[in-house]
Each structure stands twice: as structure tokens, then as C-alpha cells.
Amino acid sequence: MLDVAVLEKKSSVYLSAQHGFQVFNFPNRKKLFTRWNGKSLNFKVTERGFGFLNFNNLQSVTIEPFKKGLVYVNGKGYRGKLKLLEDRFGKLTVVNLVDIESYLYGVIKSEMLINSPIEALKAQAVVARTYAIKNKDKFRREGFGLTDDVRSQVYNGIEDEHPIARKVVKYTHGKILTYEDKPISGFYHSACGGSTLASKDWHGKGVPYLKSKDCKWCSGYKNYVWDYELSFAGLTGYLNQRGEKVRKINKVHFEHDSNGRVKLVHISHKDGKLKVSGTIFRQMISASKVRSTIFKSVGIAENDNHKSNNKGELAIMQILVDYNRRFSKLKLRGTGFGHGVGLCQWGAKGLAKQSLKYPDILKYYFTGVSLEKIY
């Protein structure tokens, strides 16, 4: 069973269930209230804790539906049960208590295009299940296990269910990836951009099954190539927000690994020099703008290894160099989308189109893992 926060930091929430529900105090299971129909019940923050109708000062309750019907949070439907709790700021958190397979019904379409080849979707189902099991206590300190957004996996309850999603979840029922008999860290991303990123080059921790793998199959992604422009002044702002004392930037140099991924960003400024990793650089600006760490700066003085004999091209390069110097701007061009670690979803799609089955797709991106049925 998973407990997924589906609503956080609220002052009020309406809960209901298809065929009615009962409210139990938590954890002593004292029955507080029975609703015999589908009408909703309003829970509100009170002076201490929360309450509903003439109940006050509650800290935590469970909402258990009759006949295994769906439960609704402000009209949004979920399988399983609900738990309501007061957070440390005195606000309400709604948690969905749901079995793993039902949870996955609501995850697959939110995390991958549902028109992907079926073997790629099966691979996604296994990775999403593995991720959920491995991270089921990730937010335990907050009083629940997982969130319903990108901090965990995107989960929209029955709203995002799809017959194909249910089919691939059923097909892979209980199957996860393991390494030395333990669930792996099932990272995945949209498109790696040419090769996946080894974990040691991501957050410094070498994980044996998260190695860098060549991947030419994700180039079918429609936004495979991306561009982003950033002024030195803008970059200064981002660095200052991070607490770096930088005033005026005069040069930025990108250091790449052999796969073209930015390892380090060297920044020279008025008061000295500074370097940040490619991953930090991407997160610092915006992971949706700097869409991956496979990028380079184009049309700026850094192209000193540009070996062109074409005079016209050189002239254009010179204009760009002058332009960029004048406006102190970086023009970045990259490939792929996402952190690049683990399963490349567009790569999985490409491999599925080449008739690879989901166990082989998974074993390509995760080195030396086993596919195990744990229930």
C-alpha cells in the first residue's frame, strides 16, 4: 500500500465517495461519521487541527468508501481510501491510500505518451513500479510516502487512467528491477540526447547499474534539438540567487565530457572565477529551459576550434562573435530533454519499434539488473 499526498497546504477541502463513506479517527479507528450517499463533506482548518460539521480539533482521519467505490477530493477521483491530516503549518494534507497497481494505472499516461509502442510502455510500467517501491517512504517526515508531482511521479488518479495503461500494468503485474536483490533507483527521463548520464557524473555517487549508455534512438523526439539564449546579466542574477557573489561576468566556458555533455561551466567575472557542474547550471536556470546537459554554446567566441575554410561562414561567425560580445549573451543549442539518467523514454520507444521486448529495453539502460516478480 502506498500513501500519496494529492493535496497539500489547504484550508478547506471537499471529500466524497461514489457510494458513501465512513470517517474514522486516526489512529484509534473510532468511527466519527457515516455518509450514506455520494454527497460531499467539507473539512476545514479549525483553531486547533481541523474539523467537519460539529467535529473539531481533529489531527488525522481516514475516509473509507463503501463497496470499494471511488473517492473524490474536490471532485477529482481516486481508487483506494483517503487520509486527512494536519501538516506542521496547521494546514490540511489529503493523502490517497492506494495499492501499488492501482496507483500505477494513474501514473503511466502522466509520465509517458500513451501512444508509445506497447513494449516501451511495459518498460515504463516496470520502472514506475520500481520507483514507487524504492521511494515509498521518501516524504515520511511529512506524514506521507510520496507526492503526486515531479518530486515523485506524476499521478492524477483516475483522471489520467487509460485502458492501455491498465493493460501494461496488468501485463507486468508485480515486476520490478533489482540489483543484488534490492529494488533499483528507477530513474527515467524523456530523451537523453545521444547518451545517458552515469550516476557518478550526476550527483557524484557511482551506482553500478546507472552507467552511461549510447543511445541514438531518442532522436525521433520532436523537440530533440533545443535552443536557449541567456544574457550574462541574467546568469549573474541566477548565480546571485544561489548565494554566489558575482557582479559582472566577462566569460563563460563550457567543459564537455566525451559524450558532449557539459561537465563543468567555468565562469569568469570581475572579482574572480567560479565553476558549477552542468547539472547544477541546468537546475539553477530552469530544467525546462536548459532542457538537458548535452549542449554547447553556438556563435560565440568559444568556437575557437571551429575549423572552417569557408570564408562566408567565418564571416558570419565573426559577426555572431561580435554580436554576442556586444550584448554579452550566450546562445545555447542542445539535444534531449531531462537529466539523462537511467531509462531514456524516447530511446525505449525507438528500441520497441525495432522489435525489442521490454526486458531487453530495460536491461539496455540499466546495466546488470534483474527483472523480478515480487508479488
Ligand SMILES: [Zn+2]
Ligand atoms: Zn536516448
